[in-house]
Amino acid sequence: METIAKAKSHGGVQGVYRHASETCKCDMTFALFLPPQAEQGPVPLLWYLSGLTCTHQNVMDKGEYRQLAAELGIAVICPDTSPRGDTIPDEPDNWQFGKGAGFYLDATEAPFAEHYRMYSYVTDELPRLIAAQFPIDMTRQAITGHSMGGHGALTIALKNPERFRSVSAFAPIVQPSTAGWSRPALEKYLGPDETAWRAYDATLLIEDGHRVAEILVDQGTADGFLDEGLRPWLLQEACDKSGIPLTLNMREGYDHSYFFISTFMGDHLRWHAERLKK
Numbered sequence: 001m002e003t004i005a006k007a008k009s010h011g012g013v014q015g016v017y018r019h020a021s022e023t024c025k026c027d028m029t030f031a032l033f034l035p036p037q038a039e040q041g042p043v044p045l046l047w048y049l050s051g052l053t054c055t056h057q058n059v060m061d062k063g064e065y066r067q068l069a070a071e072l073g074i075a076v077i078c079p080d081t082s083p084r085g086d087t088i089p090d091e092p093d094n095w096q097f098g099k100g101a102g103f104y105l106d107a108t109e110a111p112f113a114e115h116y117r118m119y120s121y122v123t124d125e126l127p128r129l130i131a132a133q134f135p136i137d138m139t140r141q142a143i144t145g146h147s148m149g150g151h152g153a154l155t156i157a158l159k160n161p162e163r164f165r166s167v168s169a170f171a172p173i174v175q176p177s178t179a180g181w182s183r184p185a186l187e188k189y190l191g192p193d194e195t196a197w198r199a200y201d202a203t204l205l206i207e208d209g210h211r212v213a214e215i216l217v218d219q220g221t222a223d224g225f226l227d228e229g230l231r232p233w234l235l236q237e238a239c240d241k242s243g244i245p246l247t248l249n250m251r252e253g254y255d256h257s258y259f260f261i262s263t264f265m266g267d268h269l270r271w272h273a274e275r276l277k278k
């Protein structure tokens with residue numbers, strides 16, 4: 001693992017690291033903020049999964065998480081959203097597929113299956129690397145994300161409820177298998193048999209019996225993707241039917257941007273901190 005950048009911030013350290021990923025078969029970059037408390041011993045970890053077109057950097061630059069994460073003593077990890085590099089298959093003119101659009105799944109279709117394995121990367125390879133290299137208490141993990149990353153956070157938590165004490169999301173894609181902007185990607189990554197898509201669809205995972213203790217979602221009412229792509233009411237319906245307590249905050253006038261995310265980042269950090277206590 002190589003340290004690309006490291007800077008002191010709010011008494012902690014914001015680092016950016018690169019490593020050769022066995023899972024994605026390419027170099028992968030991630031950002032990790034360690035709060036000052038990490039100098040005394042292992043600290044809990046919040047995963048932040050980013051949305052379409054993002055790298056590790058968008059939330060690092062615009063998410064405004066460090067001051068409160070430092071106060072609360074929580075490390076924040078921000079992985080990339082897809083494999084990267086010249087040899088990775090891509091559709092450069094399509095921002096909803098390929099590089100920057102890994103959808104946190106393991107592709108099964110050629111030529112994408114060899115590298116697009118973001119589910120395994122985020123749930124297996126990266127946690128092992130983090131546990132080995134940094135002072136993190138891996139028994140205290142939480143997960144959140146934005147849009148495509150909100151979809152990632154929800155599906156990963158639903159499939160790994162024993163690992164994550166809490167899950168939240170900002171404007172998540174709650175049902176990618178029926179949303180216009182994600183269906184083409186699921187078909188190319190997973191093939192035309194839509195039953196295989198259920199494993200990467202939060203509302204359908206809930207329908208299929210997967211559970212988490214509770215969910216927090218914030219959604220802007222002025223989000224241009226709300227009706228076509230995000231549709232939080234579908235998650236509300238699934239949670240109501242299954243008995244999962246969902247706190248869905250509809251935020252008047254907020255859009256899909258990091259101006260929205262950074263406004264409510266503190267609420268999510270505090271919510272997770274409560275659940276990450278020893």
Ligand SMILES: N[C@@H](CCC(=O)N[C@@H](CSC=O)C(=O)NCC(=O)O)C(=O)O
Nearest residue numbers: 051052053054058095146147148149258
């Ligand atoms: N390029 C698109 C807009 C892309 C966009 O809005 N991406 C969001 C995530 S959308 C769902 O996953 C994002 O986080 N962008 C990065 C940022 O820094 O804002 C277009 O041009 O419409």
